[in-house]
Amino acid sequence: xxxxxxxxxxxxxxxxxxxxxxxxxxxxxxxxxxxxxxxxxxxxxxxxxxxxxxxxxxxxxxxxxxxxxxxxxxxxxxxxxxxxxxxxxxxxxxxxxxxxxxxxxxxxxxxxxxxxxxxxxx
Amino acid sequence: xxxxxxxxxxxxxxxxxxxxxxxxxxxxxxxxxxxxxxxxxxxxxxxxxxxxxxxxxxxxxxxxxxxxxxxxxxxxxxxxxxxxxxxxxxxxxxxxxxxxxxxxxxxxxxxxxxxxxxxxxxxxxxxxxxxxxxxxxxxxxxxxxxxxxxxxxxxxxxxxxxxxxxxxxxxxxxxxxxxxxxxxxxxxxxxxxxxxxxxxxxxxxxxxxxxxxxxxxxxxxxxxxxxxxxxxxxxxxxxxxxxxxxxxxxxxxxxxxxxxxxxxxxxx
Numbered sequence: 001x002x003x004x005x006x007x008x009x010x011x012x013x014x015x016x017x018x019x020x021x022x023x024x025x026x027x028x029x030x031x032x033x034x035x036x037x038x039x040x041x042x043x044x045x046x047x048x049x050x051x052x053x054x055x056x057x058x059x060x061x062x063x064x065x066x067x068x069x070x071x072x073x074x075x076x077x078x079x080x081x082x083x084x085x086x087x088x089x090x091x092x093x094x095x096x097x098x099x100x101x102x103x104x105x106x107x108x109x110x111x112x113x114x115x116x117x118x119x120x121x122x
Numbered sequence: 123x124x125x126x127x128x129x130x131x132x133x134x135x136x137x138x139x140x141x142x143x144x145x146x147x148x149x150x151x152x153x154x155x156x157x158x159x160x161x162x163x164x165x166x167x168x169x170x171x172x173x174x175x176x177x178x179x180x181x182x183x184x185x186x187x188x189x190x191x192x193x194x195x196x197x198x199x200x201x202x203x204x205x206x207x208x209x210x211x212x213x214x215x216x217x218x219x220x221x222x223x224x225x226x227x228x229x230x231x232x233x234x235x236x237x238x239x240x241x242x243x244x245x246x247x248x249x250x251x252x253x254x255x256x257x258x259x260x261x262x263x264x265x266x267x268x269x270x271x272x273x274x275x276x277x278x279x280x281x282x283x284x285x286x287x288x289x290x291x292x293x294x295x296x297x298x299x300x301x302x303x304x305x306x307x308x309x310x311x312x313x314x315x316x317x318x319x320x321x322x323x324x325x326x327x328x329x330x331x332x333x334x335x336x337x338x339x340x341x342x343x344x345x346x347x348x349x350x351x352x353x354x355x356x357x358x359x360x361x362x363x364x365x366x367x368x369x370x371x372x373x374x375x376x377x378x379x380x381x382x383x384x385x386x387x388x389x390x
Contacts, residue, residue: 062180083186089178089223096222114180116219120162120190121177121203122152122290122317122339 043071043106059111068107075102078115087117134367138334140312141228141260141281143199145172148329149359150201150314151352152339153190163193165342165352175201175230175337178216191225201228201262208235210249217254229254230284231263240290244271248278255279264316267301272309283309284337286317287328291340293320296327306332322351322358329362330370 057068061081072080074090074097082088090097091114097105107113137144151171156162166174174194194200202220207213210233217229231254233246247263248271255261260281265271267285275283285302288294295318296302306313312334319325325336338355345351 062183064183081183082181083189087189087191087223088181089219091219096218098222115183116178117181118176118190118200118202118220118223118225119179120153120156120343121205122154122175122337 038103040071040106057107057109059107059109059113061113062115072107073103074105074107074113077107077113078102081115082117089116090114091116135363138312140262145199145335147172147356147359148335148363149325149356150174150335150337151342152337153194153343154339155343156348157343159188159190159193161348162190162343164349166194166198168349169352169356171198171352171356173199173201173228173335175203175339177203177205178220179206199228200225201230202226203230203232203264204250205232205234207233207250208243208246209233210246210253213246213250214253217250217259221259227259229259229261231261242266242286244268247271248274251275251280252278262314267298267305269301269304269308272305276309276311280311282312282314282334284314284316287315287324288318290317292318293341294318295320295324296331299327299331302328302333303331322354325355326358326362326365329359330365332366335359 057071058065059068060066061077074092078088078090088099090099090102092105092107093112137146138148139145147170149169149171150173151165151169152175153162154175154177156165165171176190176194191200202217202225204213204216207216213231213233217231220229221227231247231250233243233250234240235243235246242264244265247265251261251263255278261279262282262284263275263280264284264286265275272283272285283305285305286298287302288297296315297318302313302315313332314335314337315328315333316337319328319336319338320341325338328336336355336359342348342352342355
């Protein structure tokens with residue numbers, strides 16, 4: 001789903017791909033709304049009402065397994081764990097996801113997420 | 123007198139230029155190990171440093187902590203180190219994460235896989251430099267001082283060479299003095315002496331030798347009064363630079379009288 005189910009004719013793909021990594025398209029450049037609610041709506045269109053029956057979802061954040069009762073967007077996860085999202089960098093399953101895309105990305109079972117930021121260092 | 127000194131030293135010197143960006147202050151400050159962030163902010167302010175290093179780490183999901191960047195003024199260039207990287211690939215990954223934050227492309231490559239001496243792995247550092255410089259990063263590799271690796275780093279597109287003075291955090295000063303001198307003589311890009319500088323006199327020594335800048339962290343951060351020492355380091359770095367520009371006279375093994383050897387009172 002993340003890799004371009006919704007495409008737009010003549011759309012300009014703003015890829016944030018690094019060499020050797022999977023492409024993730026910035027939905028904002030595809031002129032799609034970019035909210036968690038829209039992500040759920042999209043899930044509903046794709047997977048039907050069963051997508052809301054998920055009882056729990058296990059994902060690994062910064063090396064620790066965590067369980068969530070509902071489907072969440074990347075942005076919701078960041079907001080839940082980080083005081084501010086302005087200095088947070090997210091890497092999902094080895095691919096860097098830039099902030100503007102966080103609302104479009106729905107976290108799924110088994111995902112591995114790294115949330116990093118700047119600290120003091122020499 | 124001080125304004126004369128100031129005008130003399132500033133007119134005699136040219137700014138340090140790294141990747142097209144000019145810096146007047148040649149003292150770089152590391153931001154690790156500070157007991158409190160207000161000391162860090164004050165150290166940055168009093169030293170007038172224009173480049174500070176930061177590291178990248180996993181967010182502590184259990185504790186909400188202030189972000190270090192809130193204590194670093196906007197005019198200061200952020201140099202993200204790749205500490206924690208044991209291989210070139212890990213350093214590249216950290217550099218790309220740092221870039222994704224939008225905080226610039228300045229990267230201090232630091233690849234270490236020896237936990238006892240914390241010496242940099244020059245070969246892996248070279249590999250990471252090749253990859254990142256090709257991607258447009260401004261790469262400042264931290265290395266053991268070695269002429270051949272320095273030449274290869276220049277060829278790979280490094281913006282500076284950062285040779286270590288002595289072991290990280292040891293405060294031992296310039297144990298590698300002769301090797302750093304070789305780099306200063308032979309390498310055309312800026313030489314920034316990093317690691318082991320434990321006192322302002324060490325910083326002044328490096329600058330008198332002709333180093334282009336120094337980077338200090340542990341000594342300042344672990345001092346009883348960090349901002350005071352940060353300012354002292356900045357002054358010593360500047361003093362060392364002025365001394366270098368003055369073309370210091372040679373060191374001699376025998377005495378050479380300062381006063382005239384003629385016209386003594388007892389002369390007949």
